Amino acid sequence: MMVPLSWYMVLSLAVFTIGMMGFLSRKNVIIMFMSIELMLNAVNINLISLSHYLQDLRGHILAFFVIAVAAAEAAIGLAIVIALFRNKATAHVDEINEMKG
């Protein structure tokens, strides 16, 4: 039995929503990073499923790009978080407000 496309879409939507809500509601920088990863992967599910459905390889290619960018982003982001943590001894975003205008 084939899994219908809409299931994948709903899964993607659910994961994305979880990621988004996590990003908006949590204050810990690491958790927020994980939320971003969730959102990116939700997008990847969407891309792969549609790519398969449309029999078009471009979706796969795009997904690989997303993975690559996400890896880079995670590397840099974590480096920033570590640097921040060394200076401020916290990972709580409300305490990091140097950019306040």
Place this chain on the structure above:
Amino acid sequence: MELQFYHVLIPLLPLIGFLINILLGKEVTRYQAHWPAILAVGGSWICSLLTLRDVLAGHVIDADLYTWILSGSFKVSVGFLLDPLTSVMLIVVTTCATLIHIYAAGYMHGDTGYYRFFAYLNLFTFCMLMLVMGNNFLQLYFGWEGVGLCSYFLIGYYFDKKSAADAGKKAFIVNRFGDFGFGIGVFMIFLTFGTLHYADVFSNASSMVGKTVNFLGMTVDLPTLIALLLFCGAVGKSAQIPLHVWLPDAMEGPTPVSALIHAATMVTAGVFLVARCSPIFNLSDVALNVVAVIGALTMFFASTIALVQNDIKRVIAYSTCSHLGYMFLACGVGAYAAGIFHLYTHAFFKALLFLAAGSVIHAVHTNNIQEMGGLKKYMPVTYAVFLIAGLSAMGFPGLSGFFSKDEIIWSAYASHSAVGKFVWVLAVSGAFFTPFYTFRVIFLTFHGEHRGVHHKEEHGHSAHGSGHGSHGEHHIHESPKVMTVPLMFLAVGAVAAGWFGIPPILGGGAHFAHFLEPVVGHPEFHGTHAEEWAVMGLSTMLALTGLALAAFMYLRKSELPVKLGRAFSVVYKTLYNKYYIDELYNFLFIQPTLWVARKILVGFTDAKIIEGVVNGVPRTIGIFSQVFRKIQSGITNNYAIFMAAGAVFIIALAILLRGSL
């Protein structure tokens, strides 16, 4: 005949001289700066003589050197037109320039700006030669503005003196008014003919007859308009009423400058322009009458002002004004050749007058003739040449000025028009004033007792007990050879230059007029020999009367002028204050301009608009940023919510607009 190498050298040599002195003057040539300058100008003098030889042989050269501007149908070349008129101007310019350069080497000796002075003098000569040699209106305009610029530089040569700097500005600004009209005139010529080349314009000039053009909402005759616009430029440059006010102030410049620029060459450019454009002026009686009347009025007013001035150079400056008036008067009655003839003789005797006056100033260190007197015995050469120049200027029979002035007065009489008669009366009255003011200067300067207190602070150690009284007169000495020798050469010119144009009635051949006839034509005069004798006799008699009156008032009854001045104090004051023209202009133009500048431009435009914008833009940005900075909360979640909301908004927009796009 093709354009020869030495034709090109005429303007090129002074340009090279200028470049040498302006680039190397401060370091290399310094107090030897006169050598490149004099050699350059002397070289162009020799080339001018060769050119004159070519022109006398019957050649007329009109050749383009290279294309200067090419834009669509607008084509202007740098080119030279060498015809009789140009060659006369070349001789006048290069002869006077050479002698004055030599004189200046003595006069300016030891001045801190020595090289600068000679650089500008050479640049002036270059521009003047470009002006007279050009074969198109744009090159004329280039030279015209170039000489104006050099005039500004040289009037304001002593720029640390406020009056000199102001006089330079005044000359430049007053000339703007004239040149504005001149510029429009050149535009009109291009619009009408599609070219600025003399040959093309003048050969088609008659096609303008009867054409009208809408100018500032009025329908005016095209030839009249163009001629009058060109004449505007001439009025400014040649210091005619109403733009004559700059010339007397221009005397702030060093005396060689006054002699070269403000007597012999630049100020006569206006006359040259009118003569050069005679094919256009001839098409319009109105324009010719305007030229004649402006010239006659300037001649009259300037010579009356000159009667009472005390600054030796200013008297000669007003005399220049009045002689330029004579030249325009001649052009206005159609006797262009007479005007150019007077230009040519005037250059010699007026340059001589100025240089002799400079020699006097060099000796006594003052310009005020009331503080001179009795210089005859100390400066015999200067006295002799001053006397020759004065006699020539007043038209003493047999000297240069006599022939040219007589020809002008006769031309005015013989033109037999109402305007001709009017200007003739003024011209004859001028013949009376000229000797009076010229000899007033001579008598006050050279005759009688010395009245000056001569720089005791400089020569205090020897100012007493020397048998010459307490005035220290013995310090006054004749100028060095480098100054007096050019004076002698110019004196020869002042005596003999006019002999080329002796009228047939006196047994001459009027060679000058015949020489210029191919360029400016020959006026139609009606008059008998008896009338010609009578006119000549009348003006000569008046001139001698003026001379006699000056002698009576300033030699015999030297207290009389003061009494007369008191008795007719209104007249005296009016003349002494130059008819209050400066005050009038100050009231009519300068004060309103200053008012507009202070109240409107500074007070409103600058303070409100410019500064309003300059200060208002940052202030507005500041106000907005006070509001928007609150968005920059520093709370990461807020940013995330904005981003999410933005994304939702954009997606919603895309969905909603999908149908309509």
